[in-house]
Amino acid sequence: MQKPIYILGIETSCDETAAAIVKDGREVLSNVIYSQIDIHKKFGGVVPEVASRNHIQKISGVVDDALEQANMTFDDIDAIAVTYGPGLVGALLVGVSTAKALSFALNKPLIPVNHIEGHICANYISYKDLKPPFVCLIVSGGHTHLVYASDYGKYEIMGRTRDDAAGEAYDKVARTLGLPYPGGPQIDTLAKIGNPNAIEFPRAYLEKDSLDFSFSGLKSSVLNFINQCKMKNEPIVNKDIAASFQASVVEVLVNKTMNAVKNTNSSKLLLAGGVSANSALRSEFSRICSENGIELYYPEMALCTDNAAMIASAGYYGYLRGDRADMKLNAVPSLKLSSQL
Ligand code: KG4
Ligand code: ZN
Numbered sequence: 001m002q003k004p005i006y007i008l009g010i011e012t013s014c015d016e017t018a019a020a021i022v023k024d025g026r027e028v029l030s031n032v033i034y035s036q037i038d039i040h041k042k043f044g045g046v047v048p049e050v051a052s053r054n055h056i057q058k059i060s061g062v063v064d065d066a067l068e069q070a071n072m073t074f075d076d077i078d079a080i081a082v083t084y085g086p087g088l089v090g091a092l093l094v095g096v097s098t099a100k101a102l103s104f105a106l107n108k109p110l111i112p113v114n115h116i117e118g119h120i121c122a123n124y125i126s127y128k129d130l131k132p133p134f135v136c137l138i139v140s141g142g143h144t145h146l147v148y149a150s151d152y153g154k155y156e157i158m159g160r161t162r163d164d165a166a167g168e169a170y171d172k173v174a175r176t177l178g179l180p181y182p183g184g185p186q187i188d189t190l191a192k193i194g195n196p197n198a199i200e201f202p203r204a205y206l207e208k209d210s211l212d213f214s215f216s217g218l219k220s221s222v223l224n225f226i227n228q229c230k231m232k233n234e235p236i237v238n239k240d241i242a243a244s245f246q247a248s249v250v251e252v253l254v255n256k257t258m259n260a261v262k263n264t265n266s267s268k269l270l271l272a273g274g275v276s277a278n279s280a281l282r283s284e285f286s287r288i289c290s291e292n293g294i295e296l297y298y299p300e301m302a303l304c305t306d307n308a309a310m311i312a313s314a315g316y317y318g319y320l321r322g323d324r325a326d327m328k329l330n331a332v333p334s335l336k337l338s339s340q341l
Helices: 037-041 048-069 089-106 115-126 166-176 183-191 216-231 238-263 279-292 309-321
Strands: 006-011 016-023 027-035 079-085 110-114 134-139 144-151 154-160 268-272 295-297
Touching: 006 048, 006 089, 006 309, 016 048, 016 309, 027 048, 037 048, 048 089, 079 089, 079 115, 079 309, 089 110, 110 115, 110 309, 115 134, 115 144, 115 268, 115 309, 134 238, 144 238, 154 238, 166 183, 166 216, 166 238, 183 238, 183 279, 216 238, 238 279, 268 279, 279 295
Parallel strands: 006 079, 079 110, 134 268, 268 295
Antiparallel strands: 006 016, 016 027, 134 144, 144 154
16 A cells, blocks of 8 residues: 655635645545635735734634644644645745745645636545546635536636636625625525525626636626616615526536536536535526536635645645756746646
8 A cells, every 4th residue: 555645735816814724635534724814804805914924923823723733743743735826925934934934844745736727626625436538617715616526636728807806796795785795605694585586787798709707797787776776766676686696607607617617518617716605606507517416525614714624635646747946936826727748
């Protein structure tokens, strides 16, 4: 039997300070997340400078906790994997500097990880036998990507958002409705008691056959609707607005994704990223996939939003294929998802 590989993953790309230890890319030994949500809540969204400062304060303790919870010391770790983009530059730099310092001091390999690939790999933790090829829809606060993965680390981007990410649209609409940050889960809950047909919001399909997304028109239309209600002194029914907005997002995401599945003749579809925690999105995909004989995968709730276990999992596959970074590794805020070597 081969010796197991233990990866320490570090994630600080936005407002979660996280560290985790994962065995052979699939088995989570610890997954520590210090969420800054309560700090950013009072500002209605993430304040980059505040996020960086909190990462600095918390990162060492979070890494120590990850080791302690896994009952390990630094000596037991084979490599350190870190998110180096995309994300907020100051926030990313905290994780990157920490990982570089550990790699240098411990003389262990440093594996650079793309945050979007991390979200995809969260599924490897939830499903131990899952293997490429597959189609993956990544929907988070910062990204909306439709990707075909032909193998580990081999990605073809089939579509992406041209403006707002899906989660960003959720958060902005929620803010206008007076709901706290992050708005996605709030809208999800409200929509359950609202009428999805109450207001006909637009569906942005773009050019024929396009697999790109656009959510800014929908967001503006929700804002206009709310303003009109105010001007006409009509009641603003939050639950119906939430349900109708969500119906538009879910319809477009599902239809375009199923076209991507059809075009690539795939039998597996993965969901990933914070918005993949959405109950309407999950149930609509479950329905349509079972009707069409497609196997549907989505990570357990705690692995949908940002965490370091997914980074350690992606780092494991990077480790196997020989991805290595040196002390010149820098944060790349607008890093694109591309095929790894
Ligand atoms: O993946 P993530 O933690 O961070 C990024 O990489 O961006 O995603 C956070 C996003 C936020 O926009 C949040 O509102 C959204 O995921 N989100 C949801 C739900 N849970 C989190 N959106 C819709 N429904 C949910 N249940
Ligand atoms: Zn994320």
